[in-house]
Amino acid sequence: MKTLFAAAALGAGLLFASAASSDDLRATGDLGLIIERATGTALIVESTDRTVLAQVEGLGNLSHASVVYSRDERYAYVFGRDGGLSKVDMLTGKLVGRVMQAGNSIGGAISDDGKLIAVANYKPGGVNVFDADTLELISEVPAIYDEEGNQSKTIGLVDLPGRRFAFSLWDGEQTWILDYSKGLKPEVTKLTDIGVFPYDALVTGDGRHYIVGLFGEDGLAHVDLWKEPLKVERIMDGYGKGEEPLPVYKMPHLEGWAKANGMFALPAIGRHEVLFMDEREFTEVDRVAVHGQPVFAMARPDGRQIWVNFAPPHNDTIQVIDIMDRKIIKTLKPGPGVLHMEFTPRGEEVWMSVRDKNEIHVYDTTDFSLKEVLPAEKPSGIFFTSRAHQLGL
């Protein structure tokens, strides 16, 4: 842990606290971790007074990184691009565990009971499951999808209720569900022929609908996990049909799909549009022209606003869509490299990484005023501890 005294010079009025200060006790409900992608570090922040508490070093290659939290919000588990799984103590700012669990990984999830950490890997493929306390490897699931024993890259790993996980096979064109409810040897359910090149997936906040983005097709795959027997259906088929797609500069993230007002808002691949899909019928109900190719379309926790960021060369801009009439109600220009946004748990503020300015911006979501600027080194993903309490992350 390195406290940010150097960085303090960058921003006036910053308060720095640490676990060694006069009040040793600190709650964890307002904490967050901000990935600094270039330096393999992360900032621990708190959102009540909007300050940086500590910097954590030694997290490896964070060019693509995601974070989940222990159920008590004490520990962050950081999934790095290099296959590293790091465990950070949010109260001491210390790296308390780290394993190189694969050659290349794309994300992970924590079981609903907080006991299991699952990681999806590109190399060698498959999914590894670790003990959340010790980071001991306790289950390996090779993603072998054909008779020759070829193993697939895995993507779109999410937790499901009942100590289960779902993920998909990029090469294998399958979705698998792992059920650890009866112990550490999972029951595996395999759904085949889901579509060409599943590249990311999400599960809805109720753990019911698993939806897979397909890079090789103009549509999505959908599994209703509440309907037995499980089957894959195509949805939004041909949603770009008859139009010339734009070049794709950045894969849209499905995890950021917003559900609000009976609709999902989702970034269209290779288009300057946000799509709105009915949450019951999975049919398109609206599409909104936006400033660039959307990367994340994220709902404020109450669902009233959808905040959208964009791929280069439009990644200096944020647009806000009102869910009621799908009109753009605000365009902000935080600066170059707006990579990620995270709402405070009840949505009164949104935190934003402005990578190329080395800044975190905090906006009020009621009047859109800029409430705080914090220094950060090439910040990317922002993850608040309230994620500990959410399904499907």
Next chain:
Amino acid sequence: MKTLFAAAALGAGLLFASAASSDDLRATGDLGLIIERATGTALIVESTDRTVLAQVEGLGNLSHASVVYSRDERYAYVFGRDGGLSKVDMLTGKLVGRVMQAGNSIGGAISDDGKLIAVANYKPGGVNVFDADTLELISEVPAIYDEEGNQSKTIGLVDLPGRRFAFSLWDGEQTWILDYSKGLKPEVTKLTDIGVFPYDALVTGDGRHYIVGLFGEDGLAHVDLWKEPLKVERIMDGYGKGEEPLPVYKMPHLEGWAKANGMFALPAIGRHEVLFMDEREFTEVDRVAVHGQPVFAMARPDGRQIWVNFAPPHNDTIQVIDIMDRKIIKTLKPGPGVLHMEFTPRGEEVWMSVRDKNEIHVYDTTDFSLKEVLPAEKPSGIFFTSRAHQLGL
């Protein structure tokens, strides 16, 4: 704070920890407060290892009590029946503030930014707003509803996004919205003639729909807070028409309304039924006959299951309804006086107060096994800290 050494004798295998133990640091994401109504005390519990950490004394009359949390999950604010507002430090187990703010109160709420605590009062009526840090009274809103200056009891107080609150006037038959976004002098919006004897209200988890139970009428009042100008509409009108209602032993709580699978589940007043209402049309889509007169109908966080408890003489029983086909899939008999349930944030367990056995039961929601029994003195409401991150509580 009194640690529970006496109570330890009641339950084998309990672990007792406190802030004074070897590891002084503790996260707050898995903590909760359980009201002990007869003794004016509350237990601080943690749901990871399922233990009691401390007992807090001096909370006054808790015959009707509710709890909200500071945004960092450090402090619990307890609203007692006697008009007392108590502030409890969840990390030290100490009562750190208490004000007698009215003669008789029915509940409260915390603003989305965590700065304001609002309390709804029966005597003298109206709403008081306190500074969350100091418990200083900073705004008084008398609920005067006629030209004679009569003041109403207030009920159904909830927080709304943008530093706002909504509540209703039992005597005045009105709903008011207080907007503190511009400072401590609120803008007040008044909706009149909402119906006879509003006795409780809820706002949906997205902060959009404010729904008021009417004790004097066979229907509900509804305000869509996203549609300007605001107006009150009647919904579920005459849902008990043509049938003889049963005597009402206990007011059904509206806060426990469950939203799942596109429906709200709600306890029917004076009937042995749970009603299911379409979340878009606000029309009845199903009703399920249950074991008694329901008090709370609560959705597991993923919405797949609805857990129902009952008024006397059926309050020894719990029933679980599957949201997909609205069939009762489980009947449990925890024992006499099942007063309240609270799900762990991701729903893998449910905690239950069994008052007349002086026990807390913890059930697994996947296989319905009883995982833990903890001793408690006449327990009633259970409130986990994850509520800090939710709207409309």
